[in-house]
Amino acid sequence: MTTTMRGVFAVSTTPFGAEGEQRLDLLTPGLTRALDAGVDGILTMGATGEALALTTAEREDQIRATVETVDGRVPVVVGCMAYRPEDMLDLIAQAAAAGAQAAMITPPFYGGLAPEVAAEALDRVLERSELPVMVYNNPGATGVDLLPSHLAQLRGREAFWSVKETSGAATRVAELRQELGEDVEIFVGADGIALEGFAQGASGWVAASAYLAPASCARLWRLADAGDWNGAVELWRSFGIPLGQIEGSPAFISLIKQGLSALGLEQGPVRSPLPTADHDSVAEVVSAVTALEQEVGSDD
Template structure:
């Protein structure tokens, strides 16, 4: 499948109000700011968005809010993560019906499945998907590392749009590109190795950090995509410090939320059981962002 959706996809957090409900007004405001920075799209209801902590009604409200706030200015991808293929397909149908341009699925989590079993589960899901699908390879969270040859077995479904690659393997982006060719988009999914992924032929970047620093993330991609590697390396040496602090924290969702709150974009707390970032980590991130912005 050839699809023009490539570039930076910002991954929203889910803002919560003081009473614990979703703060959809805050979400809409931040969406407007992030889209205005020039990102290609928004990937909602991923791990950064605390999707597994949301009720079905909250998922519906958030998807409809994303579609309304983006208003056709960027692509919308919705995470459809579930244990069973049937539930994945149901989530995909609902997301497509509410206006999503594409969806993201993961291997069934907590199953300890071998890659061949994962591919067998995902194959009918992608074949029946009403919109293009991204497969998220995240062995740290799912327990299954999908190698290029495994993922190639999904190409005949007609529904495989892209791969979000987060294994951290040094040469994996290049190997995926060599195996899957140019018709499947390959996205860097780990913020701390974005530039390395671009250099290996990535189609773009699914970036939690772009919710916090959309202008910088978009500029890094634009420099690399245009072939200005000197400019990209120069920016990366400044941006990488902040992204490394986010990527390396087990409380990265809270860290992004708190940093946004300190910068005037209140996101509220995380929902249990996610951890809350400590003051030292938040201070380090804010200092790194301040240093980055001083050098612009």
């Protein structure tokens, strides 16, 4: 794949009103804040965006609104997760029609597929995709762990742009880089091990936390990408704890949304049955993130 999209991709949320209605008027401020802080891309319709809780119409409206707001400043990647390859392709076509630059897909979930079978299903999508594709390895959610050897089977497809790696395996990013070479971008997908992934040769970071703390996430990536490991480690020492709190919480989506609301970017509640973060957790994360964002902003 010749596409060179890399760096920090912030994963956007879906704002809701008090009655649970989608609020696209609240989407723009969060996107603009992330863009102004220097993120390199936006990923919409991910888990953080509660994509599976949206109706078809809500999904289409939000993709269009996201593309319009971003307005070409950075690439927009759209989550196109579905069970059947044919449905993934339909979602990718919709994203392409809306003006997105790439799509993200996972193995078919819930079915208990062998990794080889899951890779074959993804290959059928990559063969016909209208957009560059990020393959999201998320064994915790899909029940399938795509090893580097499985992903190597997809290398012949022109649409195979990147891998989002979230298995948590200690040396997985390095193994992927060794197996896939430099033709496929490799993104860290687990916020709590971002710096480890950068050190192993990752191309960037798909970060839910980058929507809450975009300046800090962008700064961390810039330092690592420039080879300033002393600076990156110093930032990570103050950044890693709040990231771990967000990443390790079952209510991480609520944490991010409530955190943004507390910072003046109203997001509303999560949709049932997702859990709601408790007040103390939100206050702790907001305090840490606010201090760090102010510090990073003053450095810039």
